[in-house]
Every structure is written in structure tokens, then in C-alpha cells.
Amino acid sequence: MNISKKQKSVLIILVIGTFLGFLNQTLMNVALPNIMHEFNIGPGLGQWITNGYMLVNGVMVPLTAFLIQRLTTRRLYLTAVGLFAIGTLIAGFAPNFTVLITGRMIQAMGAGVFGPLMNVIVMNLFAPDKRGGAMGLIGLALNFAPTLGPTLSGFIVTNLSWRFLFFIVAPLIIADFILAYFLLQNIGEQKMLKFDFIGVVLSSIGLGSLLYGFSNAGATPWSEFTVWGFIVIGLIVTALFIWRQFSTKTPLLNMAVLKQREFVIAMLINIVLMIAMYGGALMLPLYMQTIRGASAFISGLVLFPGALVTAFLSPWSGRLYDQYGVKYLTLIGILITAAGTIVLASLTLTTPLWFAVIGQFIRQLGLVLVLMPIQTEAFNALPLALMPDGSAMFTTVRQIAASFGTAALVTIMTRSSLSYGKTHASTLDVLIQLHGIKITFLTAAALMLVGAALTLLFKNKAPRDFI
Template identity: 85%
Template sequence: MNISQKQKSILTILVIGTFLGFLNQTLMNVALPNIMNEFHINTGTGQWLTNGYMLVNGIMVPLTAFLIQRLTTRRLYLAAVGLFAVGTLIAGFAPNFTILITGRMIQAMGAGVFGPLMNVVVMNLFTPDKRGGAMGLIGLALNFAPTLGPTLSGLIVTNLSWRFLFFIVAPLIIANFILAYFLLQNIGEPKMLKFDFLSVILSSIGLGSMLYGFSNAGATPWSNFTVWGFIIIGILVTALFVWRQFVTETPLLNMTVFMHREFVLAMLINVVLMISMYGGALMLPLYMQTVRGSSAFISGLVLFPGALITAFLSPWSGRLYDRYGVKYLTLTGILITALGTFILSTLTLITPFWIIVSGQFIRQLGLVLVLMPIQTEAFNALPLSLMPDGSAMFTTVRQLAASFGTATLVTIMTKSAMNYGATHKSFLDTLIQLHGIKTTFFVAALLMLVAAALTCLFRNKAPIDRV
């Protein structure tokens, strides 16, 4: 893909920032036991280092649709990177858990801007026939970073203090701020939009409640009010938010994005992919550490080959989209992902490591062929005037799907293990848990087949010019 020096500079700066933001979503998972021991907290409290980050990140995303149009690219990105850098330093030097979680929340406020802003900039910088290649490069940040997080975290925590998870990121994000200050240029012209404060309140409460409820479902029964209660509150308040977007003269999000068929279809397929990807990524470490008794570092290494293929093929997946369109590329990727997931649904107590690694590798190979093409197809379906709203909507639904997917698949695993244990009382706990994990992978594979069926609804056409 031939791009100008200006495009290359802007894309590099944004990819680095977004990569670090998404890396931080999963960087805490392996380090959690060390942090819990140091600050004397339980698992329910400690998990908010990850869940809280995703919660604030998700709340920020709808607001970015307004900020992207209201502020210049340079000013908004510098503010977001600055917040992220400050939060990283606060977390790294935190003397107690309260300060640590505060630093994580500040990080998330900045990181919530990265993804939507980068999508809008790319759509404005590149013509439709080159957007796939550009979005493929973005896949390095969106898809490689969350997969790399557990492996990198395991390596650092095994040899150094958990604080180095922040100390290593801090100079990188500060360097990115300096690069952006001198090299980042404004894309498009800001608009004098009126700020709808009520919409911000409704979206924050609605999305925040849903994400909170889904996050709790991972460790709490769905019958608990902190799960079903907050999910229902979130749905009701989000419905009010959607209603307000139709009746106000200055909507925070333009809901007409849902009038574009290909955008809606791509978003539905992405929901299924997120459920399978994030939920499945949680199952494999559980299998390695609780069933097989492997260390966190070994568990991370099992995921690493899949992370590498994601990094290597992300740019190529975008180019394949530019050349062949979305329909058959997406179908191929989803079927490959389903195959890898079916392989993992056959795990036993003595499954050779090479089969485990191969199953995860095949899953990631399929996902990398489909994730960025699906996102590019969604954005190509929209006119440039709707791009900020479409990007914010797509990212918000992605966050909700990841949170819902994790909670749902954990529930399936737990219920399946309990039912199996009730009928096989003489079996060891590890065998019962193994059954739950295998069932969860099998359900995830079936979901991939549902997504494969949805791809048949795509019109297999080349991207066309948008105004």
C-alpha cells in the first residue's frame, strides 16, 4: 500500500497510542494475584483493575463522537494521550489500591478516545480502495495488543514487580505524546456543535450499568441484583438515551447510522466475534492454570503464537479486503475460527501442548482474517459525515459484546460444570471444570457458525467512493 509521508506519520502515531491503550485492557490479568497480596484485597475488588478500565473506557466512547467533531484532531489526541500518561504514572507509583484504581480510571478516560478517533482519521485520510490496508495496520493495535497483554504481563511479573507494567508503558506513551505534539496534523474542520449534557448523563448511566452488570456476572450468579438489576437498569436508561437522540436537535450520537444495511450487518457479525474471542481467550488460561496446573507465564506462552500471527497478518487482511471485498474473506475467516474453537472443545487432562497451541493459533488465524475487514466494511457503508457517530457506535457495541460475551461464556462454563458434577459426583473437581471449559468452547464454535451464516447476507462488492 503506497501512502504519503504525512499519512505514514499520522497513522504511526495513532497506532502506537491505540496499541498501548488496548494493551492495558488485559495487562493486569496475570498480575492480579501479586497486587492482591500486596494490598490485601480479594478477587472481587481486584478484578476492577480490568473491569473498571473497560467500564470507564466504554462510557467515554459515545462522548468521543461529539469530541471528534467539536475539537481539532491534534488537540483531542494530545489531551487523550496526556490523560493516559498521567494515569499510567499515578498507577505505577500508587502507594495503595485506591490510588492504583484511580490511575487506571484516568488511563481509561484517555484510552477511550484512541480507537474511535483513529478510525475517523483513517476514513478521512484514505480513499475507499485503500482503507482496508490502512485498517489492517490498525489491527495491530486492536487485535494484537489484547492478545499480547497476558504473555507480556506474565513475563514481567515473573521477573520484576507488577509496577513495571506501568513503568514500561510510561516512557512509550510520553514519547508518543512528544511525537504527536510535533508531527500530528489536524484532519477535517471542527464544528460548533451544542453539547447535550443530558445525553452524556444517560449514556454514562445506561452503558455503565450494563457493563457493570455483565462484569459482575463473571463471578456472581445472574440471580444477584448486582447482575440482573444493573443490566435491566442499563437497558432502560440506554433506551431513554436512544429516544433522546431522535427527539433532540443536537444528538450526541446520530442514530441514522442504523439505516445503512451493511453497517448493521457488519456490527451484528462483530458482536458474535467479540463474544467468541474475549470469552474464549478467558477459557484457555483457566484451562492451563486451574485444570493443568501450569504457571501464568506458561499460560501466556500458549497464547503467544496466536498473538504473533495476528501481528503478522493484520496488514495483509486489510489488503485482501481491498482486493476481494468482504463476503468470502469474512466467511473463510469465520470458518477457520470455528475449526480452531472446535479443536479446543476436545481438550483433555493430557492433551499435548502442541494441539492446544495449534487450536488457539487456528482461532487467531481466522479472527485476523475477519475482524478488520468487518470493521472496514461497516465504515465504508457510511458517508464521511456520519463517520464519528459510526465509529463511536461500533466501538461501544464492541465493548458491550466483549463484556457480555465474557460473562455469558463464564456462566455457561459454571452451569455446565455444576450439572456435570451433580451427575458425576465421584469425578475430581478438575474433570468437572474441564467439562465446563470444553462445553464453553463448543458453544463458542456454534456461535461462529451463526456468524458464518450471517455473512451470506453481504453484497460482495468492491468498496465505493463515499462523500
């Protein structure tokens, strides 16, 4: 892909910031036991290291649609990177758990801006027939970083202190701030929009409640108020937020994006993929560590080849999108992902670990053909004026679907294990748990087939046809 010097420098800056932001979503998972031990806290409080980050990140995203249009590109990105850097340093030197959580929250405030801003800048910089290649490069950050997180974290925590998870990130994000200060230019037009305070309050409460309820569902029964209660509150308040966006003259998020057919189809496929991908990805580490007794680091190594294929093939998938369009590329990718998921559903107590590596590798190979192409297709369907709103909506729905998917598939695993245990009382506990994991992988594969069916609704236009 031939790009100018300006485009190249902007892409480098965006990829670094977005990579570090998404890396931090999964970087702390493996370190949680060490942090809980050092600060003498329980799992309920400890989960806020990850859940709190995801919550603030998710609440920030709808606000970015306003910020992207109201502030200059340079000012917004420097502010976001600055917040992320400050939060990283606070968390790294945290003397207690309260300060650590505060640092993580500040990190998340900055990281919540990266994804939507990145999408808008790329759509403004590149012509439609070049956007796939550009978004493929961005896919290095969006898809490689979360997969790399557990492996990197396992290595660092095993050989160093959990604090190095922040000390290693800090100089990288500071370097990105310096690069952005000298090289990043303003892109797009600044608009003097009126701030919708009520919209911000409603979106924060609604999305925050939904994400909190779903995050609790991973470890708490759905009958508890902290699960169903917050989900119901979230649904009601989010519905009020959507109603307000349609009724006010100055919406925080312009719902006109939902009138674009290709955008809606891409978003629906993305929902299915996020549910299957994030929930399914949780099952393999559970299998490795709970069923097979492997260490967190070995578990991370099993995931690593899949992460590498994501890194190497993301730019390639973008070029394929530019050349052939979204319909058949997405269909093939989803079917490959489903095949890899079925391979993982066949794991047993004695399956060689290389078989699990192959299954995850196939899953990631399929996903890399899907994730960035459908995102690019969604944004290509929008006029540039709606790009900030479309980017914010797409990212918000992605996070809610990932949170719901994790909760839903963990629930399926738990319920199927309990049911199997009642009818096979003499069976070993590990076999009961293994049954639950198998059923969950098969459920994820079935969801993939739903996504494959949705791809048939696409019009098979190559991006050059939009020019």
C-alpha cells in the first residue's frame, strides 16, 4: 500500500497509542493473584483491576463522538495519551490498592478515546479503496494487543514484579506523546457543537450499568441483584438515552448511522463475533490451567501463535478487502473461525498441547479475515460527517457484546457442567468441567454460523465502487 509520509507518521502514532490501550485490557488478568496477595484483597475487589478499566473505557466511548468533532485532533489525542501516561505511572508506583485502581481508571479515560478517534482519522486520511489496507495495519493494535496481553503478562509476572506491567508501558506511551506533539496534525473540521449534558449522564449510567452487570455475571449467579438488577437498569436507562438522541436537536450520538444498511449489517455481525470470540477465548486458558494444570505462562504460550498470525496477516486482510470487498471474505473467515472452534471443542484430558495450539491458530486465522474488513465496511457505508458517531457506536456495541458474550458463555459453561454432574455423579470433577468447556466451544461455533448467514445480506461491492 503506497502512502504518503504524513499518512505513515499518523498511522505509526495511532498504532502505538491504540496498541497500548487495548493491550491494557488483558494485561492485568494473569497478574491478579500477585496483586491480591500483595494488597491482601479478595477476588471480588481484585476484579476491578480489569472490570473497572473496561467500565470507564466503555463509558468514555460515546462521549468521544462529541469530543472528536468539538476538539482538534491534535489536542484530543495529546490529552488522551497524557491521561493514559499519568494513569500508568500512578498505577506503577501505587502504594495501595485504592491508588492502583485510580491509576487504572485514569488510564481507561485516555484509552477510551483511542479507538474511535483512530477510526475517524483513518477514514478522513484515506480514499475508500485504500481504507482496508490502512485499517488492516490498525488491526495490529485492535486484535493483536488483547491476544498478546496474557502471554506477555505471564512472562513478566513470572520473572519480574507485576509493577513492570506498567513500567514497561510508561516509556512507550510517553514516546508516543512526544511523537504526536511534533508530528500529529489536525485532521477534519472542528465544529462548535452544543454539549448534551443529559445525554452524557444517561449514556454513562446506562452503559456503565450494563457493563457492570455483565462483568459480575462471570462470577456471580444471574439471580443476584448485582447482575440482573444492573442489567435491567442499564437497559432502561440506555433506552432513555436512545430516545433522547432521536428527540433532541443536539444529540450526543447521531442515530442517523442506523439508517445505513451496510453499517447495521456489519454491526450485527460484529456483535455475534464479539460474543463468540471473547467468551470462547476465555475457555482455552480455563482448559489449560484448570483441566490440564498448566501454568499461566504455558497457557499464554498456547495462545501466542494465534496472536502472531493476527499480527502478520492483519495488513494482508485489509488489502484483500480493498481488492475483493467484504461479502465472501467475511463468509470464508467466519467459517474458518467456526472450524477452529470445533477443533477446540474436541479437546480431552490427554490431547497433546500442540492440538490446542492448532485449534486456536485456525480460530485467529479466520478472525483476522473478518474483524477489520467488517469494521472498514461499516465505516465506508457512512458519509464523513457521520464518521465520529458511527465509530463511537460501533466501538460501544463491540464492548457491550464482548462483556455480554463473556458472561453468557461462562454461564453456559457453568450450567452445562452442573447439569452433566447431576446425571454423572461418579464422574471426576475435571471431566465435568471439561464437558462444560466443550459445550461452550460448540455454542460459540454455532454463533459463528449465525454470523456466516448474516454475511449473505451484504452487497458484494469492492471499496473502489464507493468512489
